[in-house]
Amino acid sequence: xxxxxxxxxxxxxxxxEVACKRVHSGHGHVNVHFVGDHASVPIFCHxxxxxxxxxxxxxxxxxxxxxKTAFDVTRCTGCGLCRLACPFGVVWTDxxxxxxxxxxxxxxxxxxxxxxxxxLSTDFEEASRRARTRAAIVAAHGGRR
Amino acid sequence: MTQVLVxxxxxxxxxxxxxxxxxxxxxxxxxxxxxxxxxSQGALCSKxxxxxxxxxxxxxxxxxxxxxxxxxxRISWEEAxxxxxxxxxxxIKKYGVESVAVLSSSKxxxxxNYLVEKLARMLGTANVDNCARLCHAPSVVGLNRTLGAAxxxxxxxxxxxSKCIFIIGSNLAENHPIIxxxxxRAKDAGAVVxxxxxxxxxxxxxxxxxxxLQPGTDVALLNGMANVIIxxxxxxxxxxxxRTRGFEALAESVKEYTPERVSEITxxxxxxxxxxxxxxxxxxxxxILYSMGITQHxxxxxxxxAISNLALICGxxxxxxxxxxPLRGQNNVQGACDMGALAEFYPGxxxxxxxxxxxxxxxxWGVGSMAEAGSTGEDGAGGTGAGNAGNAANAALPLGRGLTxxxxxxxxxxxxxxxxxxxxxxxxxxxxSSKHVREALESxxxxxxxxxxxxxxxxxxxxxxxxxxWAEKEGSYxxxxxxxxxxxxxxQPPGSALSDREIICLLGQRxxxxxxxxxxxxxxxxxxxxxxxxGGITPDRLxxxxxxxxxxxxxxxxxxxxxxxxxxFKFAEGxxxxxxxxxxxxxxxxxxxxxxxxxxxxxAVHHNAGSMTRRxxxxxxxxxxxxxxxxxxxxxxxxxxxxxxxxxxxxxxxTEARARLTDGVKKGVAFMPFHFPGTNIxxxxxxxxxxxxPEFKVSACNIARRK
Numbered sequence: 001x002x003x004x005x006x007x008x009x010x011x012x013x014x015x016x017e018v019a020c021k022r023v024h025s026g027h028g029h030v031n032v033h034f035v036g037d038h039a040s041v042p043i044f045c046h047x048x049x050x051x052x053x054x055x056x057x058x059x060x061x062x063x064x065x066x067x068k069t070a071f072d073v074t075r076c077t078g079c080g081l082c083r084l085a086c087p088f089g090v091v092w093t094d095x096x097x098x099x100x101x102x103x104x105x106x107x108x109x110x111x112x113x114x115x116x117x118x119x120l121s122t123d124f125e126e127a128s129r130r131a132r133t134r135a136a137i138v139a140a141h142g143g144r145r
Numbered sequence: 146m147t148q149v150l151v152x153x154x155x156x157x158x159x160x161x162x163x164x165x166x167x168x169x170x171x172x173x174x175x176x177x178x179x180x181x182x183x184x185s186q187g188a189l190c191s192k193x194x195x196x197x198x199x200x201x202x203x204x205x206x207x208x209x210x211x212x213x214x215x216x217x218x219r220i221s222w223e224e225a226x227x228x229x230x231x232x233x234x235x236x237i238k239k240y241g242v243e244s245v246a247v248l249s250s251s252k253x254x255x256x257x258n259y260l261v262e263k264l265a266r267m268l269g270t271a272n273v274d275n276c277a278r279l280c281h282a283p284s285v286v287g288l289n290r291t292l293g294a295a296x297x298x299x300x301x302x303x304x305x306x307s308k309c310i311f312i313i314g315s316n317l318a319e320n321h322p323i324i325x326x327x328x329x330r331a332k333d334a335g336a337v338v339x340x341x342x343x344x345x346x347x348x349x350x351x352x353x354x355x356x357x358l359q360p361g362t363d364v365a366l367l368n369g370m371a372n373v374i375i376x377x378x379x380x381x382x383x384x385x386x387x388r389t390r391g392f393e394a395l396a397e398s399v400k401e402y403t404p405e406r407v408s409e410i411t412x413x414x415x416x417x418x419x420x421x422x423x424x425x426x427x428x429x430x431x432x433i434l435y436s437m438g439i440t441q442h443x444x445x446x447x448x449x450x451a452i453s454n455l456a457l458i459c460g461x462x463x464x465x466x467x468x469x470x471p472l473r474g475q476n477n478v479q480g481a482c483d484m485g486a487l488a489e490f491y492p493g494x495x496x497x498x499x500x501x502x503x504x505x506x507x508x509x510w511g512v513g514s515m516a517e518a519g520s521t522g523e524d525g526a527g528g529t530g531a532g533n534a535g536n537a538a539n540a541a542l543p544l545g546r547g548l549t550x551x552x553x554x555x556x557x558x559x560x561x562x563x564x565x566x567x568x569x570x571x572x573x574x575x576x577x578s579s580k581h582v583r584e585a586l587e588s589x590x591x592x593x594x595x596x597x598x599x600x601x602x603x604x605x606x607x608x609x610x611x612x613x614x615w616a617e618k619e620g621s622y623x624x625x626x627x628x629x630x631x632x633x634x635x636x637q638p639p640g641s642a643l644s645d646r647e648i649i650c651l652l653g654q655r656x657x658x659x660x661x662x663x664x665x666x667x668x669x670x671x672x673x674x675x676x677x678x679x680g681g682i683t684p685d686r687l688x689x690x691x692x693x694x695x696x697x698x699x700x701x702x703x704x705x706x707x708x709x710x711x712x713x714f715k716f717a718e719g720x721x722x723x724x725x726x727x728x729x730x731x732x733x734x735x736x737x738x739x740x741x742x743x744x745x746x747x748x749a750v751h752h753n754a755g756s757m758t759r760r761x762x763x764x765x766x767x768x769x770x771x772x773x774x775x776x777x778x779x780x781x782x783x784x785x786x787x788x789x790x791x792x793x794x795x796x797x798x799x800t801e802a803r804a805r806l807t808d809g810v811k812k813g814v815a816f817m818p819f820h821f822p823g824t825n826i827x828x829x830x831x832x833x834x835x836x837x838x839p840e841f842k843v844s845a846c847n848i849a850r851r852k
Contacts, residue, residue: 011318011325011347013749018194018763022176037809038350113178116188116322118329130333137335 001067002047002102003109006127009119012040016111016120020044023110029090029100030111042120044111045069045090045100053082053091053099061097068102150177151635152691154622156199156252156615157192157752159473160301160321161624163691164189164196166616166635173200173616173636183692184301184626190322191750191764198761199614200636204598206611207640217609222641222651228608229566230655232591234537236564237268242539246272246553246562249486250569250645251478254620255629255679256668257645258477258484259492260660261568264653267512269539271497271547272562274488275481276570277473278550282836283440284471285482287449289494291457291722293715296479298468299432300626300695300707305330306466309428311339311421313452314363314438318347319749321472321625324434325351331466337424341366342438343744344774344816345809354421357811358411360744361731361843364444367451368728369407370422372399374458379426381460388713389457391723398725410728412811426459430466437474437746441841445833447726454723462721463711473625474753476615480623483678483696488547493676498545507542509675511659536657549837551576551830558585566593568645569612573601574754575819577828577839578797595648600756601822611642618644620665621687623696626707629682630693681705731843732831735813739795739845741779742814743827751820758820771821773802775848776812780804783848790851793817795844798826801851815848 014032021028030044047069054062054069061075062082073096080093091099103109112120121127150165162185167175176197180187199205209225210217220228236244247265249258258275265273277285285295292298304310304327317324328351332338340352343360358366374380375396385392404415411418425431433456439448453469461467473479485492495502507513548556554576556562565586576582586592586605594606603609617638623629638644643651646665653660662668666684673680681698682705695705713719735742750767751758758764773793775785785791787806792799793815800823810816817824819841831840 009325009329011322011350011749013190013319013322013347014767015189015191015194015322015749017767018191018750019189021763022194022197037807038345038347040347040350113180113187114189114194116185116190117318117325118188134333134335141335 001122001124003044003112004121004124004127005042006119006121006130007039007041009117010040010042011117011119012038013116015114015116016042019110019114023103024098027092027094027098029098031090042111043088043090046088047100052085052087056081056085069099071097071099071101151633152179153616153635154476154630154632155189155193156196156476156757158321159475159478159625160184160323161476161622161628161630162189162193162323163630164193168635171636173197179691181691184624184628185323186326188323188326191767192752192758195761195763198763199597199757200616201639202760204760205639205642206597206599206609207642208611209641210609212607222643225608225610226651226655229593229610229652232593232607233268233564233566233656236590237537240563242269243272244561244563245270246548246556246565248550248553248565248567248570248572249273249275249481251275251277251475251481252569253481253645254477254618254622254632254665255480255484255672256620256665257649258481258486259668259672260646260649260653260662262484262486262492263510264649264656264658264660266506266542267510267538267658268656269541269543271488271543271545272553273486273547274550274553275478275486276475276550276575277478277482277487278838279575280437280474280478281440281471282838283445283449283833285487286836287446288453288469288471291450291453291724292469292710293721294709295482295494296627296709297470297625298462298709299465299470300628302327303465303707304328304432305334307331307336307430307432308466309337309339309424309431311425311431311433312348313341313433313435315434315436315472316342316346316348316746317434317436317472318350320436320474320747322749324472337428339421339424343811343814354417354424356413356417356421358413359811360742360814361442361444362411362728363439363442363448364451364726365402365407365410365728366413366418367448367455368399368402368726369404369418370425371395371455371458372402373404373419373422374426375399377423379423380458384460385458388720389723390720391725392458394725395454395458395723398727402728425455430464431459431461432466432468432470434470434472436472438842440838442843443732443831443833443840444729445838446835447729450724451726453721454726457721457723463708465708468708471625476624477622479625479627480621480629483623483676484672488549492672493678497547500544503542503544506675512542513540538657551832551837551839554582554585557589560588563589564591565589567602568595571600571602571754571756573605574822574825577825577841578830579822579825580798581830595645598756598760610648611640612648613638613642613644617642618646620646621669621682626695628693628695629679629687631687732840733829733843733845735845739847741846741848743793743795743844743846744814744816744842745819745824745828746816747820748818751818753820755820771800771802771817771823772805773848774805774807774810774816776810776814777806777808778812780806783850785848785850791848792851793827793846793848795827795829795846797829800824800826815846
């Protein structure tokens with residue numbers, strides 16, 4: 001399953017960037033963007049349902065495997081169409097395409113494990129579940145104190 | 146499969162995150178996360194993730210070096226140690242033992258710090274200190290006075306149990322990123338977060354209430370909050386009556402700090418001061434987290450005491466989710482202080498000016514007897530290797546406070562200190578008014594520097610000794626929550642570099658001291674005997690555990706003490722002290738020539754003076770150069786645009802930096818990170834009168850566009 005971000009938690013430490021690059025032999029697939037003075041948003045592959053990168057990939061290197069937008073390195077021609085097609089700018093080409101592989105072989109994606117603030121999660125519901133819990137507590141206490 | 150995982154403790158900040166190194170045929174090939182770690186739960190910040198980059202860095206020091214004019218010559222360990230021993234002994238013979246100063250390192254292990262201070266004191270000099278002087282010396286002085294113990298009162302994970310988290314003078318989101326996860330956890334459970342900082346930082350992003358105060362007005366804010374809490378009857382009267390002394394005087398002293406008056410001093414709206422005070426006081430469990438924004442002031446000790454006042458009058462102490470948390474910046478700055486690498490304390494915070502302390506350690510270290518034995522022979526037993534150094538052991542341990550890190554530099558400049566031995570510190574970059582520091586170090590007769598890289602300080606040395614980095618040695622480290630953890634050795638140091646323990650032992654032996662410790666465990670065993678707080682923190686227990694032990698842990702069956710002060714304080718009647726602290730303005734104010742206030746701090750991808758992170762490619766590429774944050778309104782007046790190179794100047798000197806325009810600093814305030822050599826050229830040497838910490842956080846400056 002893809003990685004989701006709870007922007008209210010991101011502290012802009014860029015740990016995900018450094019960790020992703022470290023485990024992918026120098027090719028990182030996350031970029032933290034700073035908006036205004038202090039909001040920070042990591043941008044990475046959404047593993048889109050109708051993924052533009054898979055639609056333009058004529059060799060079939062980029063393809064869907066269930067929820068995941070998977071990549072078969074043996075079929076990549078390095079044409080770079082995927083890079084142009086990605087609406088989030090998170091497919092790179094350097095001889096071949098590079099994108100988030102959800103850290104295949106690990107228990108969970110590196111960025112999720114390393115995030116000091118627990119801003120990243122593979123659970124789509126997590127951020128909204130937390131919000132509901134907070135709301136419930138506030139209601140029970142008659143407002144925030 | 147030859148790959149093994151070796152458990153180590155991250156070499157950067159005081160959070161003490163655990164990480165595994167993947168070791169393949171003697172090489173560290175990767176990092177693996179440690180989900181079972183109690184504070185980090187497997188998380189690592191950007192610095193931790195980049196830690197491997199410094200291990201096999203091409204600039205690592207791999208052989209002892211000797212200065213030959215402008216050149217460096219590689220020399221043998223024999224020759225290097227002889228030269229260092231002779232350099233120290235010559236100064237002692239010529240100018241007396243007070244002319245020697247030793248700077249220990251809060252990057253080194255507990256065992257190494259213990260040996261360094263023992264070496265200095267056995268030579269007879271009281272001048273031993275570490276860079277805690279530049280970060281949390283006011284916490285050591287202030288909290289020891291008010292609470293009787295200097296350290297975080299509660300562990301990091303306990304922040305999750307808090308209902309109100311008051312963060313003042315700490316940008317923990319960048320400096321201790323993993324603490325963020327515990328704050329968010331508390332927020333999810335309904336906690337209110339208050340952040341007081343002159344800047345809108347990444348930490349402020351977590352805040353419900355943001356108090357953007359003028360630099361150097363913390364005491365006024367804290368007194369103002371105490372004023373509201375007392376006036377509105379929100380104090381914990383039972384706690385105040387049973388567990389504290391000095392309330393009447395405190396109540397009297399804060400009377401004049403009305404929200405309106407404090408608003409004028411701090412620039413915070415009176416309503417926000419009242420809101421924050423109420424939120425802190427009425428929550429069932431409130432915690433205060435603070436860091437350099439509190440301590441690096443000429444009123445640092447006052448600031449710390451004002452924090453402890455606030456916690457005490459509300460009774461937010463000794464329970465889960467409460468407490469006072471000084472967040473420490475180096476992986477072992479807590480341990481270096483615990484081990485007595487401080488000018489005013491012997492190991493275990495025994496006061497250096499107490500004759501009982503001296504008697505205790507003379508007996509524990511066998512001091513008088515050994516010096517006598519040495520003086521009867523031609524050459525001390527341990528001095529045989531060098532011959533020239535002989536037995537330099539002093540007949541008695543020094544009584545009284547020695548020179549602090551900053552005073553050492555001052556004394557070097559004035560000629561009182563003639564020889565220095567600096568381990569793992571870079572005062573040429575990290576101390577205030579660094580131009581002056583460099584001149585002082587250059588005027589020394591002899592300077593030995595022991596480090597992993599050729600730092601700016603090492604550049605000025607006569608002899609440079611190559612040391613092992615964290616993964617290349619074993620030992621215990623005490624993180625900011627007082628958790629003592631064992632870091633295992635993963636790989637060999639590069640070239641002929643040795644661990645700090647080995648170097649100190651070899652040097653000690655050359656100087657005639659009985660420094661025969663075959664491994665870190667044998668040093669820790671001695672620490673177990675002489676430092677009561679560490680009595681039960683044995684090598685055996687530490688090496689078997691991933692979560693370590695939190696001191697005080699007096700005996701081998703003791704589980705450690707995560708929460709301090711739950712059964713009162715270690716003063717008479719178990720009462721803590723409330724200390725009235727009047728607000729004093731910062732030493733430097735704006736003037737016509739220097740119309741802006743410069744404050745300093747850190748960024749997430751760098752660490753301290755930057756000798757490691759500026760050599761780490763994946764960190765440097767993310768923050769490659771010195772910058773200065775300027776408020777947009779000021780920038781317009783100065784005719785500076787975002788990205789311009791500007792000259793920042795103070796009475797101490799000037800430096801170039803790239804301008805970053807922001808609304809995150811107030812009008813009239815500028816901010817620079819101190820990871821680059823330029824920043825501390827600017828800062829002032831004014832110190833706190835008690836803790837002797839320099840006022841890094843407030844300097845008057847001027848900014849002009851580079852022509």
